[in-house]
Amino acid sequence: MKRISAALLLALAMAQPAWALTLNEARQSGRAGETLSGYLAARPLDSETLALVQRINAGRQQEYQRLAEQNNLSTADVASIAGQKLVGRAAAGEYVRGINGQWLRKETDGGQ
Numbered sequence: 001m002k003r004i005s006a007a008l009l010l011a012l013a014m015a016q017p018a019w020a021l022t023l024n025e026a027r028q029s030g031r032a033g034e035t036l037s038g039y040l041a042a043r044p045l046d047s048e049t050l051a052l053v054q055r056i057n058a059g060r061q062q063e064y065q066r067l068a069e070q071n072n073l074s075t076a077d078v079a080s081i082a083g084q085k086l087v088g089r090a091a092a093g094e095y096v097r098g099i100n101g102q103w104l105r106k107e108t109d110g111g112q
Contacts, residue, residue: 021052033095033103034086038064038079041097 023040026032031049035041039057042049064078071078087096092109 021048023052023056026052027090027094030095030105033097034083034090035097036080036083036087036099038081038083038086043095043103 021031023032026040026049027034030043031046032040032042032053039060040053042053060079060082061075064082065075067073068075068078090096090106092106094106095103096106098104
């Protein structure tokens with residue numbers, strides 16, 4: 001019974017309300033952008049955007065760790081590789097953070 005209660009509590013905690021900000025909405029509206037570190041970053045620091053970024057980055061960190069273990073790499077190396085791909089794939093109009101730390105709005109589609 002304890003396991004079922006814990007699983008139900010976890011599922012409820014992870015469930016998003018229908019009105020919650022999505023990753024695509026955040027990217028397209030400029031509220032969040034990709035970085036070369038492999039992690040999403042919030043542009044305005046409002047609570048809704050920060051919550052989304054935290055949730056996405058937690059999932060990415062777990063996936064990067066899993067891939068790192070499978071490929072005998074560091075998690076940082078996997079995140080860096082992913083960051084380069086995510087920045088390159090960003091769509092026109094979306095923001096990416098360059099190596100200088102400045103936000104840039106992509107002018108052309110990343111081709112994906």
